[in-house]
Amino acid sequence: MIEQMIEWVNSVILLIGYPGIMFFMFLESTMVPIPSEIVMPFAGWLVAQGKLSFWLVVFLSGIGSLLGSVFSYYIGYLGGRPLIRKVGHYVLLDEDRLKWTEKWFRKKGEITIFISRFIPVIRHLISLPAGIGKMNKLKFCAYTFIGATVWNGILAYLGFYLGANYVLIHKYSQIIDWIVVALIIIAVVYYVWHFVKLMKKRKK
DSSP states (O other), rough: HHHHHHHHHHHHHHHHHHHHHHHHHHHHHTTTTTTTTHHHHHHHHHHHHTTTTTHHHHHHHHHHHHHHHHHHHHHHIIIIIHHHHHHHHGGTHHHHHHHHHHHHHHHHHHHHHHTTTTTTTHHTTTHHHHHHHHHHHHHHHHHHHHHHHHHHHHHHHHHHHHHHGGHHHHHHHHHHHHHHHHHHHHHHHHHHHHHHHHHHHOOO
16 A cells, blocks of 8 residues: 555656655645655655756755645634534533633644644644634745645755665555554543543532
8 A cells, every 4th residue: 555655656756756745745734644654755756866956856845745734724724613513522522721822832733733743643734723713814825835845855865865765765654653643542542531530520
C-alpha cells in the first residue's frame, strides 16, 4: 500500500512538478493520509537532480499546506461547533470542553499550531480544533505557513542531502508515527476515564 502511494506521488510530481507538490501538501493538511515525509524528500531529490528549484519547492509546498489547513480550519469554524452541540455527548464532548478549546486557542493557539506542524499525525488534524476554537484567522494562517514551510524545507533538504536514499526518511519516520499514535491512544483512554469519573461525581 505504502509503496503504491509512493509510486503514485512520485509519478504525479514528475509529471506536473510544482503543482503536484502543492496538491499533495494540500491533501496532507486536509486530513488525507499522505505524509509529507513521502512528498518533500522526493522533491528534494529532484532539486539535487537540477529539475526543481529548492526555494520554489519550499515556498509552494508551504502554500499548499496553508491552503489545506485553511480548508480544514473552516470545516471546524463553520460546522464543528453545531455538530458537537448535537452529537458531542456521544463522543464525550460538551459545552465546557468547547469553551476550554476556545480559551486554549485564544491564549496558546500560535505556539500550538507552530509546534504541531512538526508532529506526525497531529499536523493532519490540528486545523480542525483550531477552527472549532475560533482561533484568530490571521494568526492561524501566519503560524501555519511558517511552521509548515520550515518543516517542508527540512524534509526537502534531507532529500537533497541523501539523494537516492531519500526513501529512508519515510522508513524511519514511520517509527515516530507509531509512537505518536500510541501516545494519542493513551491520551484518549485517559480522557475517557477522566470524563467517566467526572460524570460519576456529578451524579452523587
